[in-house]
Amino acid sequence: MAEKGWASAVTSIAPNEIRVRGYRLEELMGRVSFGEAVYLVLRGELPGAAVGSLMEAMLVASIDHGVTPPSTLSVRNAATTGAPLNACIAAGALAVNRHHGGAVEDCMRLLARGAARVQAGESAGAVAQALMAEEKTAGRRLPGFGHRIHTDDPRSHRLLVLARQAGAAGPSVAVAEAIVAALAASGKPLPLNVDGAIAAVLADLGFAPELANGFFILARTAGWIAQVAEELGREKPMRRIDQQACTYDGPAPRELPSR
Numbered sequence: 001m002a003e004k005g006w007a008s009a010v011t012s013i014a015p016n017e018i019r020v021r022g023y024r025l026e027e028l029m030g031r032v033s034f035g036e037a038v039y040l041v042l043r044g045e046l047p048g049a050a051v052g053s054l055m056e057a058m059l060v061a062s063i064d065h066g067v068t069p070p071s072t073l074s075v076r077n078a079a080t081t082g083a084p085l086n087a088c089i090a091a092g093a094l095a096v097n098r099h100h101g102g103a104v105e106d107c108m109r110l111l112a113r114g115a116a117r118v119q120a121g122e123s124a125g126a127v128a129q130a131l132m133a134e135e136k137t138a139g140r141r142l143p144g145f146g147h148r149i150h151t152d153d154p155r156s157h158r159l160l161v162l163a164r165q166a167g168a169a170g171p172s173v174a175v176a177e178a179i180v181a182a183l184a185a186s187g188k189p190l191p192l193n194v195d196g197a198i199a200a201v202l203a204d205l206g207f208a209p210e211l212a213n214g215f216f217i218l219a220r221t222a223g224w225i226a227q228v229a230e231e232l233g234r235e236k237p238m239r240r241i242d243q244q245a246c247t248y249d250g251p252a253p254r255e256l257p258s259r
Contacts, residue, residue: 036052115174
């Protein structure tokens, strides 16, 4: 029985020609940022320059978080056994779940519920209170809020500033900020963490929640590679890794040069 034909709208391949969403790949190279290319491959069109910069910022925001995250411990544990790089990266990706990195999708779904109500005419403040009550009644934690280290996540502030500058801050960002304000007013303040900020921005940019956790994995892969390289270059094989025993010995705090 002949196999039925099927189609893909992502990339076309022909002899000496590669086109991503219709654009020649070699023409994108050097002219389009990685963030813009990610937007293109996922959404089908190139974003404007401001949204492209916002995409870049989201990827930079999750690039690494030291040796404390479970996924970093996973890649280091794999590396110390002598596993190849691809296996180490797979170990890190498999460690991304609801309580680590995976909150982006859950938060997007929460904020989507709120954004729909804001668009229907309710105030962001009232919606925030309602969402918090609903999650509490259901016995669920608020995804994207709170952090085990940061009481005020600096990555979130920067992303929301950039979202406003790009004209991309919509009802999801408004609901996220209203929840932060409501939590503070309740006497139990929780910061909007980087997962929550990315969720709010992705939602207002129109991305599907099913793609959300991919952004964390995409960004953190670069950090995982650096962690594997350092483990192989500085440590002995088959060691017991105690994250709390690690001390930082990299460059001292420094400022970006003016551009």
